[in-house]
Amino acid sequence: xxxxxxxxxxxxxxxxxxxxxxxxxxxxxxxxxxxxxxxxxxxxxxxxxxxxxxxxxxxxxxxxxxxxxxxxxxxxxxxxxxxxxxxxxxxxxxxxxxxxxxxxxxxxxxxxxxxxxxxxxxxxxxxxxxxxxxxxxxxxxxxxxxxxxxxxxxxxxxxxxxxxxxxxxxxxxxxxxxxxxxxxxxxxxxxxxxxxxxxxxxxxxxxxxxxxxxxxxxxxxxxxxxxxxxxxxxxxxxxxxxx
Amino acid sequence: xxxxxxxxxxxxxxxxxxxxxxxxxxxxxxxxxxxxxxxxxxxxxxxxxxxxxxxxxxxxxxxxxxxxxxxxxxxxxxxxxxxxxxxxxxxxxxxxxxxxxxxxxxxxxxxxxxxxxxxxxxxxxxxxxxxxxxxxxxxxxxxxxxxxxxxxxxxxxxxxxxxxxxxxxxxxxxxxxxxxxxxxxxxxxxxxxxxxxxxxxxxxxxxxxxxxxxxxxxxxxxxxxxxxxxxxxxxxxxxxxxxxxxxxxxxxxxxxxxxxxxxxxxxxxxxxxxxxxxxxxxxxxxxxxxxxxxxxxxxxxxxxxxxxxxxxxxxxxxxxxxxxxxxxxxxxxxxxxxxxxxxxxxxxxxxxxxxxxxxxxxxxxxxxxxxxxxxxxxxxxxxxxxxxxxxxxxxxxxxxxxxxxxxxxxxxxxxxxxxxxxxx
Numbered sequence: 001x002x003x004x005x006x007x008x009x010x011x012x013x014x015x016x017x018x019x020x021x022x023x024x025x026x027x028x029x030x031x032x033x034x035x036x037x038x039x040x041x042x043x044x045x046x047x048x049x050x051x052x053x054x055x056x057x058x059x060x061x062x063x064x065x066x067x068x069x070x071x072x073x074x075x076x077x078x079x080x081x082x083x084x085x086x087x088x089x090x091x092x093x094x095x096x097x098x099x100x101x102x103x104x105x106x107x108x109x110x111x112x113x114x115x116x117x118x119x120x121x122x123x124x125x126x127x128x129x130x131x132x133x134x135x136x137x138x139x140x141x142x143x144x145x146x147x148x149x150x151x152x153x154x155x156x157x158x159x160x161x162x163x164x165x166x167x168x169x170x171x172x173x174x175x176x177x178x179x180x181x182x183x184x185x186x187x188x189x190x191x192x193x194x195x196x197x198x199x200x201x202x203x204x205x206x207x208x209x210x211x212x213x214x215x216x217x218x219x220x221x222x223x224x225x226x227x228x229x230x231x232x233x234x235x236x237x238x239x240x241x242x243x
Numbered sequence: 244x245x246x247x248x249x250x251x252x253x254x255x256x257x258x259x260x261x262x263x264x265x266x267x268x269x270x271x272x273x274x275x276x277x278x279x280x281x282x283x284x285x286x287x288x289x290x291x292x293x294x295x296x297x298x299x300x301x302x303x304x305x306x307x308x309x310x311x312x313x314x315x316x317x318x319x320x321x322x323x324x325x326x327x328x329x330x331x332x333x334x335x336x337x338x339x340x341x342x343x344x345x346x347x348x349x350x351x352x353x354x355x356x357x358x359x360x361x362x363x364x365x366x367x368x369x370x371x372x373x374x375x376x377x378x379x380x381x382x383x384x385x386x387x388x389x390x391x392x393x394x395x396x397x398x399x400x401x402x403x404x405x406x407x408x409x410x411x412x413x414x415x416x417x418x419x420x421x422x423x424x425x426x427x428x429x430x431x432x433x434x435x436x437x438x439x440x441x442x443x444x445x446x447x448x449x450x451x452x453x454x455x456x457x458x459x460x461x462x463x464x465x466x467x468x469x470x471x472x473x474x475x476x477x478x479x480x481x482x483x484x485x486x487x488x489x490x491x492x493x494x495x496x497x498x499x500x501x502x503x504x505x506x507x508x509x510x511x512x513x514x515x516x517x518x519x520x521x522x523x524x525x526x527x528x529x530x531x532x533x534x535x536x537x538x539x540x541x542x543x544x545x546x547x548x549x550x551x552x553x554x555x556x557x558x559x560x561x562x563x564x565x566x567x568x569x570x571x572x573x574x575x576x577x578x579x580x581x582x583x584x585x586x587x588x589x590x591x592x593x594x595x596x597x598x599x600x601x602x603x604x605x606x607x608x609x610x611x612x613x614x615x616x617x618x619x620x621x622x623x624x625x626x627x628x629x630x631x632x633x634x635x636x637x638x639x640x641x642x643x644x645x646x647x648x649x650x651x652x653x654x655x656x657x658x659x660x661x662x663x664x665x666x667x
Contacts, residue, residue, distance in 0.1 A: 101596070103593060103608050203344050206345075213264065214296060228292065228301065
């Protein structure tokens with residue numbers, strides 16, 4: 001079986017789709033730790049502009065919304081994401097029309113789930129992200145999401161915090177989105193040192209007080225709380241990080 | 244950069260939050276208010292939850308009273324004039340600064356401002372309006388604001404406020420005029436329904452004239468009532484609910500089940516139980532999203548059955564309409580199958596356009612068939628039970644996990660405080 005290995009970029013993925021399309025038994029992955037069986041043949045794929053463009057064009061010709069969804073799926077942390085997206089593209093090419101609603105196909109269900117997990121996390125973190133104010137007045141939000149979504153959160157916060165300066169820092173992937181009050185960019189960000197404004201602790205404490213006061217203690221339902229707000233996000237939330 | 248000048252004391256925040264926390268509504272959906280140049284905040288349309296408390300409820304808005312000092316003496320209310328509780332009041336600036344400081348740290352989606360009636364209804368409404376005016380114009384805040392309406396307050400002030408905020412609510416408090424007279428004598432049916440009606444008219448006017456900027460209440464109106472503090476049956480409550488949806492175009496009617504916190508001769512000594520509240524919400528959804536009329540679900544002087552959810556109960560009374568074929572039944576019919584929700588019904592209608600669905604397909608689409616299987620056929624094949632008794636048992640079993648879940652969710656201990664709306 002041929003295994004096409006990419007660097008994880010969308011361009012390399014679309015190139016791999018081009019190369020793999022005619023193969024019967026094959027897989028695409030960006031997972032380096034992949035367990036290979038003895039009969040697998042590894043092919044490293046480098047992004048090729050022309051192949052990539054042809055695949056994208058082919059996809060959009062049959063479903064003009066599919067490319068955007070594939071790009072969302074590729075931001076997933078699921079090691080099978082390339083395979084799932086590839087199977088979806090194969091099916092799309094087979095039917096030559098949008099397949100998103102063909103819910104009796106397992107490939108479609110799997111792909112939709114992948115996209116749903118990414119968009120779901122974007123929505124959650126629009127709520128759970130927490131900024132702290134630095135001495136200079138700029139806001140800083142460290143977090144570590146499951147999926148690579150920082151770039152997709154930036155427009156949301158740039159719109160609502162229009163007049164502020166802020167940084168959203170994906171600590172695990174070492175990348176950050178930075179907004180200077182006019183436009184935003186993405187960049188590399190390792191460790192960050194932050195000097196908090198003199199009010200920061202006080203507001204954090206007010207918020208914790210609010211959180212405690214608004215809870216109805218006599219009706220505990222911890223399971224539901226954790227279901228809606230998974231524990232892995234708590235680390236960066238002032239009201240939960242000590243729990 | 245915005246300067247902090249009036250940081251509020253933790254004690255005040257605690258008092259005014261604890262007085263506000265029994266208000267059920269915390270939704271921030273329905274408004275797409277845009278941010279302005281140099282401003283802060285916008286509406287998100289679908290609403291965003293920013294945190295969840297250990298009781299399983301979401302925090303979306305900063306839910307707070309301006310004051311809990313009240314001139315009214317409503318029988319059921321922990322903040323009534325005659326109650327011996329700590330009192331506090333915030334200034335408009337204190338509220339504004341708190342909102343901005345919380346909002347920019349992304350703690351909240353906006354403000355839910357309410358108040359007890361201090362000095363006079365006019366004065367209270369005036370100060371609430373001043374606060375939201377300041378938030379919008381001075382602090383340039385364009386996030387979500389839900390404002391509670393004060394009964395008996397001047398109509399012009401209310402209108403002014405309505406032009407500034409996203410949602411308003413007047414709580415009808417109790418399901419009948421008679422109960423209102425008994426338990427909240429200072430509030431009258433008219434003082435609650437008239438402002439609701441004039442807000443409805445203003446919203447309709449904007450809609451018909453296609454007003455785009457500065458619409459009145461883009462997220463509409465809601466209301467809340469206490470269940471079980473007065474003798475009204477579920478049927479009567481649901482009739483009222485239906486009328487409020489139809490005549491006032493309310494977005495939501497919230498119920499809060501009564502439990503005895505305040506001792507009074509006029510109040511029952513036992514709580515209503517949270518299962519009743521849960522069943523009412525289920526019925527409310529059937530009315531809003533599933534095309535049911537109240538008469539189909541519940542007779543005027545009956546209560547909803549406790550052991551089955553209202554849709555199952557309806558289906559058991561109407562077995563002659565089932566089973567329905569999943570591949571041909573129209574959406575309205577699918578919506579009436581126990582166990583099939585709006586999402587599943589939609590999925591089915593979409594997927595069956597491409598190929599006929601069998602039982603396996605449904606399972607793979609993650610449609611829960613525990614209950615539904617007794618009411619459907621897939622490509623003509625029936626997978627349920629022919630015995631009515633067996634169907635009943637199976638629905639009971641399928642529902643029991645849900646009920647026990649609900650009960651732990653709202654574990655109702657004798658010390659439990661009520662889900663009363665403390666304030667107006």
